[in-house]
Amino acid sequence: MLKHKIITLFFISVIMLLALLSFFVAIGVGYFIMVILLWFAVVFLGSSFISSNYHVDAYCNNPLEKEKKIALTFDDGPNEITLLILDELKKYNVKATFFCIGINIEKHPEILKRIINEDHIIGNHTYSHSHFFDFYRKNRVLEEIGKTDLLIKEISGKKVQFFRPPYGVTNPSIRSALEVTKHKVIGWNIRSLDGILKNEKFIFARIKKRIIPGGVVLLHNTSLHSVKVLEQLMMYLEENEYKVVSTEELLNIKAYEK
Numbered sequence: 001m002l003k004h005k006i007i008t009l010f011f012i013s014v015i016m017l018l019a020l021l022s023f024f025v026a027i028g029v030g031y032f033i034m035v036i037l038l039w040f041a042v043v044f045l046g047s048s049f050i051s052s053n054y055h056v057d058a059y060c061n062n063p064l065e066k067e068k069k070i071a072l073t074f075d076d077g078p079n080e081i082t083l084l085i086l087d088e089l090k091k092y093n094v095k096a097t098f099f100c101i102g103i104n105i106e107k108h109p110e111i112l113k114r115i116i117n118e119d120h121i122i123g124n125h126t127y128s129h130s131h132f133f134d135f136y137r138k139n140r141v142l143e144e145i146g147k148t149d150l151l152i153k154e155i156s157g158k159k160v161q162f163f164r165p166p167y168g169v170t171n172p173s174i175r176s177a178l179e180v181t182k183h184k185v186i187g188w189n190i191r192s193l194d195g196i197l198k199n200e201k202f203i204f205a206r207i208k209k210r211i212i213p214g215g216v217v218l219l220h221n222t223s224l225h226s227v228k229v230l231e232q233l234m235m236y237l238e239e240n241e242y243k244v245v246s247t248e249e250l251l252n253i254k255a256y257e258k
């Protein structure tokens, strides 16, 4: 949890050491710039990859799982595509986790109800999913998480515990906000890139290559090709005797507050 602080302190120490040394030997300004750029690179990578646990501790998979069990997660719903995903999951009697956006819940409360009625898990995926979310200060992040929590509570009566930051990007504001809300951050270790790529074959091949016991798959509710990928994935998992379990079961944590 302190990774960011430790890394930053380390880089500050290096800069101070260089400054001190420069009293005795000539040190070019290039060295200072290099250290600062290196710090930027570490912060950038740590913030971009949720599994780095750089700003927050995230549950991205269960590394101790030996059996062929994996969990499926779907971001950015609820919307019309969610209905097709639910139909597909029902065929296989499989339970997944849906990380929902507040504004979409306001548009489709009945779809959120269906997700819950079919025993899938709901997680918080912010209210607006804004492109500027990562520039929000702590209070704005708290507002975003709070509004979506409230919407889900009003519809389902459940107080969600799972949160997934947009794009898996984290920063000190998100970390401070989560210290207040106490949500558990759920990441992934099998990223399909279905939000960026369009080629179903390529997306499916990408997932297939990464499937391991204890894995958490990230898919989206945003386009039809994700549904087609899901169809192939469900067949593949069945053929290979993989069991799809809920994130609660796989990660051994509770999705709702009692």
Ligand SMILES: [Zn+2]
Pocket: 075, 076, 125, 129, 165, 166, 167
């Ligand atoms: Zn998202």
